[in-house]
Each structure stands twice: as structure tokens, then as C-alpha cells.
Amino acid sequence: MFTVNKKVDKILTLYLPLTMLLSFTIFPIYWTLNTAFKPEGDIVKRPLQYIPVNPTTENFVAAWTNVGFATFFKNSLIVGVFTVIAVLICSTLSGYALSRYQFKGKRSFMLMLLCTQFIPRAMMIIPLFVIFKNLGLISNPLSLIITYTAIEIPFTTILMSGFISNVPKELEEAAMIDGCTKLQSLRHVVFPLLLPGIVATGVFTFIYTWNEFLIALMLTNQQSKFTLPVGLSTMMGEFSINYGALAAGSVIALIPAVILFAYAQKHLVNGMGGAVKG
Amino acid sequence: MSLSQGVTETAINSKKTVNRKKIKKDKWVPYLFILPSFLIILGFLFYPIATVFYYSVQHYDVSAPYYNGFAGLENFKEIFTTDKMFIPSLINSLKWVVSEVGLQLVFGMILALLLNQTFKFRGLVRAVAFIPWAVSGVLASTMWSLMFNEHMGVLNDLLMKMGIINEPQAFLANTSTAFTAVIIAELWRGIPFFAITLLASLSSIPDELYEAARVDGASRWKSFIFVTLPQLKNTIVLTTLLRVVWEFNNVDLLFNLTGGGPAHSTTTLTMYIADLAVHGSNFGYGSALTVVSFGILLVFAILYLKLSRYEKE
Numbered sequence: 001m002f003t004v005n006k007k008v009d010k011i012l013t014l015y016l017p018l019t020m021l022l023s024f025t026i027f028p029i030y031w032t033l034n035t036a037f038k039p040e041g042d043i044v045k046r047p048l049q050y051i052p053v054n055p056t057t058e059n060f061v062a063a064w065t066n067v068g069f070a071t072f073f074k075n076s077l078i079v080g081v082f083t084v085i086a087v088l089i090c091s092t093l094s095g096y097a098l099s100r101y102q103f104k105g106k107r108s109f110m111l112m113l114l115c116t117q118f119i120p121r122a123m124m125i126i127p128l129f130v131i132f133k134n135l136g137l138i139s140n141p142l143s144l145i146i147t148y149t150a151i152e153i154p155f156t157t158i159l160m161s162g163f164i165s166n167v168p169k170e171l172e173e174a175a176m177i178d179g180c181t182k183l184q185s186l187r188h189v190v191f192p193l194l195l196p197g198i199v200a201t202g203v204f205t206f207i208y209t210w211n212e213f214l215i216a217l218m219l220t221n222q223q224s225k226f227t228l229p230v231g232l233s234t235m236m237g238e239f240s241i242n243y244g245a246l247a248a249g250s251v252i253a254l255i256p257a258v259i260l261f262a263y264a265q266k267h268l269v270n271g272m273g274g275a276v277k278g
Numbered sequence: 279m280s281l282s283q284g285v286t287e288t289a290i291n292s293k294k295t296v297n298r299k300k301i302k303k304d305k306w307v308p309y310l311f312i313l314p315s316f317l318i319i320l321g322f323l324f325y326p327i328a329t330v331f332y333y334s335v336q337h338y339d340v341s342a343p344y345y346n347g348f349a350g351l352e353n354f355k356e357i358f359t360t361d362k363m364f365i366p367s368l369i370n371s372l373k374w375v376v377s378e379v380g381l382q383l384v385f386g387m388i389l390a391l392l393l394n395q396t397f398k399f400r401g402l403v404r405a406v407a408f409i410p411w412a413v414s415g416v417l418a419s420t421m422w423s424l425m426f427n428e429h430m431g432v433l434n435d436l437l438m439k440m441g442i443i444n445e446p447q448a449f450l451a452n453t454s455t456a457f458t459a460v461i462i463a464e465l466w467r468g469i470p471f472f473a474i475t476l477l478a479s480l481s482s483i484p485d486e487l488y489e490a491a492r493v494d495g496a497s498r499w500k501s502f503i504f505v506t507l508p509q510l511k512n513t514i515v516l517t518t519l520l521r522v523v524w525e526f527n528n529v530d531l532l533f534n535l536t537g538g539g540p541a542h543s544t545t546t547l548t549m550y551i552a553d554l555a556v557h558g559s560n561f562g563y564g565s566a567l568t569v570v571s572f573g574i575l576l577v578f579a580i581l582y583l584k585l586s587r588y589e590k591e
Contacts, residue, residue, distance in 0.1 A: 013498075018392045018403070021385070021469075025407055028421040028466060031432055035424050044430045090315045097311035101304075109312055114586075116323050117520070118579035120527045122548045123568045125555045126333065127326035150322035153315045211414030213530045214552060229416040233534050236420055243430060250420045254413065261412035262405050 029254070035247035036060065043243050059244035060252070067242075069249050071224055072231035076253075079144045079227060080209040086149040087156050087205045088198060094153070095160025100169065113154035121151075125218045132219055139225045144216055148209045156201050163197030164190070200267035203260045210257050228253040334569045338562035346562075353566030363542065363550055364567070371526060371546040373457070378525045379518060381465050386472020391502075393473065394480045404477075411470035415530020422463035423535060426450050453543045456536050460544055464531050472517060479513040480506070512585075519582045523575055547571050 035043055037055045063069045098106065128147055129138070137143040167190050175185035213229040220226055226234070232253060235246055337349045357364050393404050410418070425433050428448040437443045449459045483506065491501040507514075529549045532538060538545035538553060545553070548571065554564040 014392060014395055014397060017388065021389055021392070022403070022407060024466065025410055025469075028418075028425060029409070031425055032421045035430075048430070048432060048435045050432075090318065093311040094315040097308035101308035101311075103305075103308040106308075109316070112316075112319065114583070115579070116319060118523055118575060118582070119323060119327055120523075120548065120568070120572060120575060122527055122529065122551045122555070123330055123572060124323070124326050125552070126561050126564055126568070127329040128322070129555070130329070130561070131322075131326060146318070146322055150318045153319060157315060207412050211412075211417070213414065213416045214533070218556060229414050229530075232416050232420055236416075236423065236534055237537075243424065243427075246420055247424060250417055253417050257412045257414070258409055261409065265405050265408055266401075 032247050032250050032254070035243060036251045038244060040242070040244050059242075059248035062242065063245040063248040063252060067235060067245050067249060068223065068226075068231060069228070069252050072226050072228045073252060075141065075225060076210055076227040079141050079148070080206045082141070082145045083148045083152070083209045084202045084205045086145065087152045088202055090149065090153050091156035091160045091201065092164075092194075092198065094157045095162075095164050098157065098161040099164040110158075113157060116151075116154040121214060124151075125214060128215065129218050137219075139220045139222045141225070143219045144209070144212075144227070147215055147219070148205075148212065152205050152208060156205060159201050159204070160197065163194055163201070166197075167193045196267050200264045203264035206260060207257050210253075330565045330568050330572075333562050333565035335566075336562045338560070338565070340559035340561065349562060353563050354570070356563065357566060357570060363545065364547075366542065367545045367547045367550040370457075370544065371548065374461070374532075374546050375522055375525050377461050378464055378468060379521050381461070382468040382472050382521065383514070383518060385465070385469045387476055389469055389473040390476035390480055391506075393477055408470040408474060410467045411474065413467060415464075415467065415528065416534050418463055418467045419531050419534035422459070422466070422531075423450065426459055426463075426535075450536055451540055453540050456540055457544050460531050460535050463535060464525075464528070467531075468521075468525070471521065475513060475517045476510060479510050483509045515585055516582065519578050519585070522578050523582075526571075526575060547574075 034050070034052060036059050037052045037057070038049065039054055039056045039058065042049055042052065042054060094109075097103070098110065124147070128143075132138050132140075132143040135143075171189050171193075172185050175189045176182065180188065210227075211229060212227075213233065216227045216230050217233065220230060223231075223234070228249075232246070232249055235241070235249060334353060335349055335351065337346045337352075339345060389407060393400070393407060397403075413421075425431055426449040428434065428446050428451075431446070431449075433449065434443070434446040438446070447455065449455045487505045487509070488501055491505050496504065526546075527548050529546070529552045532544050532546060532549045533552060536544040538549050547567070551564055551567050551571065554560060554567065558564065
């Protein structure tokens with residue numbers, strides 16, 4: 001009797017609400033996949049096909065070659081990779097300084113980082129457009145790489161300083177006592193222990209650049225330089241939307257972010273928790 | 279920090295003097311380390327912000343350059359007196375922020391409480407539940423536009439099967455449904471943020487507190503109210519404040535799902551500014567509006583600074 005009650009209880013307080021919330025999460029993704037694999041004629045056909053009757057990959061071919069998703073994908077990849085490199089270098093250095101040193105102006109620097117979190121992104125688009133226009137970098141991936149690096153550094157610095165603080169200072173000092181130089185102890189002791197944190201920070205940054213829309217829209221005006229979000233957005237705005245290709249393009253944009261996210265989410269959850277708690 | 283330093287110094291007492299010397303010699307090292315970050319933030323976050331303030335008191339219209347020059351407070355005067363979009367878009371911003379943050383907090387809390395329990399495949403379920411967090415606003419827009427669509431949308435099909443509506447609706451083109459539709463789509467994307475941060479705090483609540491509550495005969499609801507909520511208070515307040523700022527600034531879905539329409543019914547203040555910046559060329563006026571919206575957000579920023587630990591340290 002007791003176990004039956006417990007089971008009913010578990011269904012009502014765990015499995016049922018969890019299933020409802022997960023359906024809400026999964027269904028839009030499922031519907032996009034479902035649409036992407038349907039031939040154009042079947043997409044608007046009634047009754048609606050909840051599972052594709054004649055699955056096809058023609059939408060993916062159309063999105064990749066005709067609509068230009070190969071180019072958008074490449075652009076997003078270039079911007080993402082270089083931003084991640086720049087962010088990791090900067091935030092590891094400044095995170096290390098915050099975690100390991102006491103220095104004059106440390107509190108002001110941290111306050112400066114915090115303040116950036118309250119700068120409205122929309123506030124950035126007009127001046128950034130003017131700055132990069134003057135520098136001749138409109139529609140140049142460099143403008144996006146620099147901007148995204150600046151935007152991401154504050155948060156990733158706080159994230160990295162948290163990860164670095166988790167590596168006991170004693171280990172580093174013990175290595176130095178054993179005769180390592182500062183750099184050697186960083187490379188052989190701190191870096192390996194820090195790697196999960198570095199990966200998580202890199203993934204976090206990459207997903208941000210992969211997804212950012214408004215700044216990319218403002219700073220690029222040639223279709224050949226569009227990132228994925230801008231490419232998707234212009235495609236949505238067109239008068240005759242090819243729904244199948246739009247869905248396929250969405251799937252193409254979705255896959256890298258979701259794979260990276262699934263890989264790093266555990267570290268992100270820990271890091272986010274730490275960062276938000278302060 | 280100073281405490282752990284003290285512990286370390288005792289731990290390697292014999293090398294104390296060596297360390298002292300090292301610390302003195304390395305005085306400039308932390309500054310070298312923060313230099314790249316400092317310069318990039320200064321040049322590409324703080325400098326642009328400063329120029330927004332400068333532009334806001336200028337006539338700066340790319341399409342009418344002959345008229346450009348110092349404007350004083352004229353842009354601001356125009357915002358508060360003749361601009362017919364300002365007040366409605368501010369009200370929409372308020373509606374947007376309150377409903378988004380409120381709903382995301384409630385559902386995020388429910389999800390976090392569920393995912394904090396032990397069950398099979400918890401790791402996998404967590405990963406799946408958090409996926410929308412990795413999905414961009416534009417991507418969420420394309421996904422939901424496929425579902426909201428009048429001709430092929432699955433939502434119409436489902437609602438008609440359930441007998442709630444009789445004929446297909448154009449949810450995004452209808453003034454009575456467009457706002458709700460965008461809120462649902464953004465809610466989909468926003469729940470994981472609260473779930474993730476709340477889950478992190480939930481797992482740090484000591485079990486003893488719940489055990490004590492159980493011994494005192496507290497029901498599940500009561501232990502949530504008297505144990506969980508007080509323990510989560512700080513996280514809730516801080517993430518809510520952060521989220522308010524974030525959602526206030528968030529235009530990706532509005533831009534792509536409705537474009538602010540129909541009949542400006544989904545134009546928030548940030549959406550209005552973004553539209554001015556992208557489609558318009560009146561940078562002076564857009565900058566003045568930006569400064570006004572910054573002033574509104576400043577209230578939340580100061581609240582955050584006051585409440586977060588940075589103030590107490």
C-alpha cells in the first residue's frame with residue numbers, strides 16, 4: 001500500500017510535470033526537424049503530417065547550396081573560432097590576476113566588469129556602426145570578432161577567475177618550490193586542472209557568437225558576410241518563404257550549438273551557479 | 279582571500295621570505311594580466327557608450343546631413359512631447375519584461391525543483407531540458423514561426439483538433455494574439471536560464487534543513503515556503519534583476535517574429551530603438567532614446583549593485 005502511494009506520488013510530483021515541461025521544450029525542435037525532412041508539397045498539405053510520409057534531404061541541399069547557408073555557416077565559424085581564441089587569452093589572464101593577486105584597483109576593475117553587464121546591447125549598435133564605418137571594417141568579420149570579444153570578456157573573466165580559484169594555490173606553489181618556474185608551474189600544474197573550465201568558457205563564448213543577431217545585422221551589409229542568424233532572419237523576411245529550406249537552415253544552425261552545449265552543460269551549470277552567486 | 283593567503287603562508291612557512299620577495303618583484307604582473315581585457319572593454323564597450331551620450335545632444339541624421347550639429351536637449355524634448363511611439367513602446371516594454379521574467383521565474387523554479395530530485399537518466403533529462411538555452415533568438419523565431427503559421431502551422435491544427443478554434447488563425451498577424459505568441463516563444467527560450475541558476479543554488483541547500491523541517495512535521499509545501507525559498511532568496515533577487523535588464527534589451531524574437539507589428543502592438547522601447555538604428559538613419563534621435571532607456575535600466579543596475587555582495591565587501 002505504502003509503495004503504491006509512493007509511486008502515485010512520484011508520478012504526480014515528478015514524472016507528469018516533467019513530461020509536460022519537456023514536451024514544451026522538445027516539440028518546437030521536433031516540428032522543425034519534421035518540416036525540414038518533408039518535400040515542399042507535403043509541408044502545407046492537409047491533414048498535417050506529424051511524421052514525414054516521404055522523407056527527403058532536398059531541403060538541406062537547397063538551404064546549403066541555393067540559399068547560401070554554406071557561406072553563413074563558414075562566416076559564423078570564422079567569427080566564433082577567433083572570438084573564442086581572443087576571449088580565452090584575455091579572460092584567462094585577467095581571471096588569473098583577479099584570483100591570485102591582490103592589487104590596487106582590483107575592486108574598481110571588478111566593478112567595471114560588473115557595470116558592463118548593464119549596458120543595453122541596443123545602446124551599442126549606433127556607435128559601433130559609426131566606429132567600424134570609420135575604421136573601414138563594416139562587413140569585415142574582424143568588426144564582429146572585436147565586438148563580441150569586448151562583450152564576452154567581463155563575464156568570462158569572472159567565470160575563469162572562479163575556475164582558477166578552484167585550483168589550489170598550494171599546488172602551484174609546491175611546484176615552484178620543487179624547482180618549476182612560474183610559467184612551468186602554470187603549464188604543468190594549473191593548466192591541466194583548468195582545462196574543463198577553459199573548455200566550458202570557450203563553448204559558452206562560441207554559442208554566444210553563434211547566436212548573436214542584432215550587432216551582426218548592423219555591422220554586415222553584404223549577403224556574403226552574413227552570419228547564420230542574419231541569414232536566417234533575411235530568409236524569414238522574404239516574401240515567398242521556402243519553409244522547407246528555412247527549417248533545414250534552422251537545423252543546420254541548431255546542430256553545432258546543441259552538440260557543444262550538451263557536451264559542456266554540466267560545467268556551465270556549475271560555472272553559472274558560481275558566477276551568479278558571486 | 280587574505281585568509282587563504284595566511285593559511286598558505288603558514289603551510290610553507292620555511293619559504294616565507296622567498297615568497298615575500300617574489301610578491302614584491304611581481305607587483306606589476308597583475309596589471310599586465312588585466313591589460314588586454316581592460317583595453318578592449320574600454321575601447322569597444324565604454325567608448326561607444328560615451329559616444330551615445332555625445333550623439334544624443336547632436337542633430338545627427340545621415341539622411342539630412344546639412345541639418346547636423348549641436349542640438350542641446352531638443353532630441354529629448356521631442357521624445358517626451360511629440361513622439362507618438364515613445365509611451366506606447368515603453369508600456370509594451372513593461373508588459374514584455376513583467377510577463378517574461380515572471381513566467382520564466384515560475385516555470386524555471388518548477389523545472390529546477392523537478393530536476394533536483396533523483397531519478398533515472400537525470401543527467402540526460404537535464405541536458406535536454408536546458409537545450410533552448412543554446413538556441414538563438416532568431417532560431418527560436420524560425421522554429422515558432424513554423425508552428426504559429428496560418429497555413430501549415432501545427433498549433434492551428436492542434437487547437438482545431440481540440441475544438442478550441444474553428445478555423446486557422448494568423449497568430450502573429452493578429453493584434454489580439456501577436457504579443458502573447460511572442461511571449462510564449464521567448465518563454466520557451468528563457469525557462470532554462472532560471473532553471474540552471476536556481477538548480478545550482480538548490481543543490482547547495484544543506485539536507486539537514488529539510489530533515490529538521492520534516493521532524494517538525496512540515497508538509498512539502500511548507501518546507502518549500504520556509505526552507506527552500508529563504509535559501510534561494512538571494513539567487514532569485516539577483517537573477518531576476520539581471521533578467522529584467524536582459525529581457526528589456528532583448529529584441530531578437532520581436533524583430534523576427536512580428537517586426538514590432540501588427541500596428542506597433544509588439545513594439546517595445548528597445549525594439550523601437552533597434553528599428554531606428556537598423557532601418558532609420560537618425561542616429562542623434564536614436565541615441566537620445568537610448569540614453570532614456572539607459573536611465574530606466576540604471577534603476578535596476580543600482581539595485582543590483584546595492585543588493586549584490588560587491589557593495590558589502
